[in-house]
Amino acid sequence: MKQYQLSTGEKKFIGSHLLVAILALSVGSLFGPLQAFEHAGWDIYPYIKPLIKSYYQGLTVHGVLNALVWTTFFIMGFLTFNVMFGLKRPLKNPTLNKVGFWLMVVGVVAAAIPILANQATVLFTFYPPLKANWAFYLGLTLVVVGSWVEGWGLFMTYFAWRKENPKELTPFIAFASLVTALLWQICTIGVATEILTMLLPWSLGLIAGVDPQLARTYFWFTGHPLVYFWILPAYISWYAMLPKQAGNGKMFSDSLARLSFWIFLVLSTPLGFHHQYVDPGIPPVWKFIHSMLTFSVFFPSMMTAFTVIASLEHAGRKNGGKGTFAWIGKLNWSDPSVAAQLLAGILFFFGGIGGLANASYNVNLVLHNTAFIPGHFHLTVATAVTLSFMGISYWLLPYLTGKKLWMPKLAVAQAWIWFVGMIIFSNAMHVLGLLGAPRRVPLGLAPYVPPEWNSRLFQVGVGGAILFVSGACYLTVMLMTALSKETVKEEVEVPVAESMQDLALTPVWLDRWAPWIYGALALIVLVYGPVLFDLIKNIALTSPGFRVW
Amino acid sequence: MAKKEHENNDEFRPNGTIAILVIFVITTILIWGTIYMILISRGSTI
Amino acid sequence: MSAQPMHIHPYERNWMVFSAVMLVLFATAVSVAAFGMGIQVPAPEQRVDPRIVATDPNSPWSNPGLREVSPGKYDAYILAHAIPVWEYLPKEITVPAGSSVSFYVTSSDVQHGFKIQDTNANFMVIPGQVSKLTIKFNKPGTYNYICTEYCGSGHGIMYGAIIVTP
Ligand code: HEM
């Protein structure tokens, strides 16, 4: 059966997302190894001074380009693809989506200028009263607004599809992508409020000061669900695409997969205080409530683990795998897309464990702002998400360009090198954190580093070097594929796994949007309302801005 | 394993999945427990 | 789509129950530590004006340092700042072993962190707010307190020390 095809223009549109994303990753990731080398005592920053003035200017570039630009562009492109391909129809209003995309591009440029001019060395969390140039805040706003507009384009497409297919179950990849886009719309209200009511007017000189505690609270309203915005697209691929690629497996449970996306929508915003456990301005009882909600949102991830592994086991057994574990070897490890995503998934286990520890209320006292935290999120956003996206791009780029993937063997090696480098890097960072090493510090120069940390700092450098090699391999494969003259013979097949369960059994309430949306909003009002009300009532705009970099 | 189209998933018994998840849970308890013990050993903050 | 209740594979049902039990156990352990053993996170203490907190003679942070409130019990008023240089005031505190010290920390400029190595004191220092935790020092030795939030180019050199004498 022939698959639904995107038009050339549509492919170009998705491809432009991929292009910006990969450009951001290339520049952003360059600084990762430099930071790791600095930790190991191999300080390269003095040599790049004409370009990048300091460790912290580099760290700002690293955080903003990797965590914000690479992710957001890749995700918006992937979600848009999933909606069109899943619903088998073009966008309702492609111009709207294009406007959204270009707003994001303009935003990135606007934010990049002050960053490169060392006028916005505030790191990707931009905590006030560190005060960046106004163009930085304006740029971020445009990126967020652009992503909203693209989201609206997706919702309009869904409404149009629904009108044409009033009785049909929304195909899973479209459904899950729409939920992810919706989650983003809800949660970004926090950071939008922070920038529009405080940071932007303040940086323009319209107000004299800001309230840093309130700003942090707005920021983390968005900050936690942000990590779900990153990981859910990877989940979509793991649930619905990877089993097919790994050996023609089927998705184990369509209903539970949908249920877990709904739980993510409802639960991932009202728990941002787990990033503020040690903030002075928030009552512990509310922190505790958010910690309990955080434990709850771990639950759908446990469900995801089950469904994804069971679907993979289905694939492995279809390929003739036997025994309790031997089927794992029968998965299509020689397909770079499969290898990358399986390895990403394996490291995500450990990312999940670290996240659970961070989120455990007072346990956070041991870990807060130590090197454990970057250790943790390089397993999650920098591996589970990034390596999965790399894996997706190994079939998506050939699909979009009609070019054959250049040297698939190198692509497989790339995934393994990342895996090995990340194990060394992240293990060392976790241990350093437990020993008390802070994050966001050029530890190669810090005066209080005891000798016990040195062997681990060295491992950070080694891991960084290996990761650098892997990143270079990825770029080479992408670039050579895009430039290659060798085209694919047939259309690249989009891997979408069938459901093992009869879709007619998926309960109707899993395809109803309103109750879940109301539930999500109600819970936010309930667990954020009182604290935000108090903070806003007692707002003190007493912090003028500082440029201390 | 389900052969017929549009079946339930009941006949597929993912025993390997259960084994992997059990290993995961044990690892989680060990790592989480280690950090929790660090916290406990350092004592009260009020 | 179906109007029937959702079908769940028995393995998966068991896994879901088991996951829920595990999470409840973790939550219980955390609660015991918090409410049984007094290992708590900071609570709102008081609000200050960061523009004058270091200079106003009525502010304890205009004269930061240690005050003994009763035998073996101390209040430590600590000011974190990036201007004129990145440092804590005071830079050093000395207490005898067995002392219980309540730390009251605030900032006169940007956000900072405050983490006393090998203890459970680890919190944000936010201008306009006062962060407080109380730590008992039983073992003699030197405990560095280090800044754990980016506060500008000198963030990595910002630290002080508590000397616990036998
Ligand atoms: C190429 C491999 C990479 C290496 C060697 C690397 C290394 C590092 C190191 C050493 C730090 C800690 C800096 C500090 O705390 O002072 C860091 C921070 C960070 N990294 Fe990476 N990284 C890499 C790739 C990535 C990727 C792919 C992402 C995200 C998609 C990412 C996201 C971040 C973020 C968000 C931070 C925190 C920045 C901050 O504290 O403001 N990194 N990285």
Ligand SMILES: [Cu+2]
């Ligand atoms: Cu979070």
Ligand SMILES: [Cu+2]
């Ligand atoms: Cu500081």
